[in-house]
Amino acid sequence: MRKVHKIMACIDLSEYSKLTMEFATALSRGFMAKIIVLNVVNIRDIDVVLKANRYCPDLIDSELYTKKVREDRYQQIFRLVKKHFPSDLNRMELLVHVGVPFKTILQLAESKEVDVLVLGNKGRENILGTLLGATADKVFRHSPIPVLSARDRDRFKHQK
Numbered sequence: 001m002r003k004v005h006k007i008m009a010c011i012d013l014s015e016y017s018k019l020t021m022e023f024a025t026a027l028s029r030g031f032m033a034k035i036i037v038l039n040v041v042n043i044r045d046i047d048v049v050l051k052a053n054r055y056c057p058d059l060i061d062s063e064l065y066t067k068k069v070r071e072d073r074y075q076q077i078f079r080l081v082k083k084h085f086p087s088d089l090n091r092m093e094l095l096v097h098v099g100v101p102f103k104t105i106l107q108l109a110e111s112k113e114v115d116v117l118v119l120g121n122k123g124r125e126n127i128l129g130t131l132l133g134a135t136a137d138k139v140f141r142h143s144p145i146p147v148l149s150a151r152d153r154d155r156f157k158h159q160k
Helices: 016-031 043-055 062-084 086-091 101-111 132-142 153-158
Strands: 006-010 034-042 092-099 116-120 147-150
Touching: 006 016, 006 101, 016 034, 016 062, 016 086, 016 116, 016 147, 034 043, 034 062, 034 086, 034 101, 043 062, 043 092, 062 086, 062 092, 086 092, 092 101, 101 116, 101 132, 116 132, 132 147
Parallel strands: 006 034, 006 116, 034 092, 116 147
Antiparallel strands: none
């Protein structure tokens, strides 16, 4: 078996995020691998604010909005990790990026030389209704590295 040095856990801060982190940390402990925890702010959500800004320029500062969203998400990730995975925190890098989710995941996986991706097969809806499930599907189809789909057996049974 290949040595795994870096694992990227892609989370959207939905109810599936903890499960995704459980799989990533369990895998990382076996290899003593570094975990990169990634959240991607969908650029479409930022575009909505930019478009609204054109019609109501005093309504919201899009740069400030983007900065605030990134900071808020970083804090949510940090709280999730600190609460549920404190012993693994020293091996983690927490990242929040803005972009097209599946493209950003694949680009960062390549630039960070990630060995395995872990992500949930479902997620929360964002402003435009894009699901992580659609992102996961694109990542599975285009990833040059192994992808682990974190699933909750009990929830999966109820969805049939």
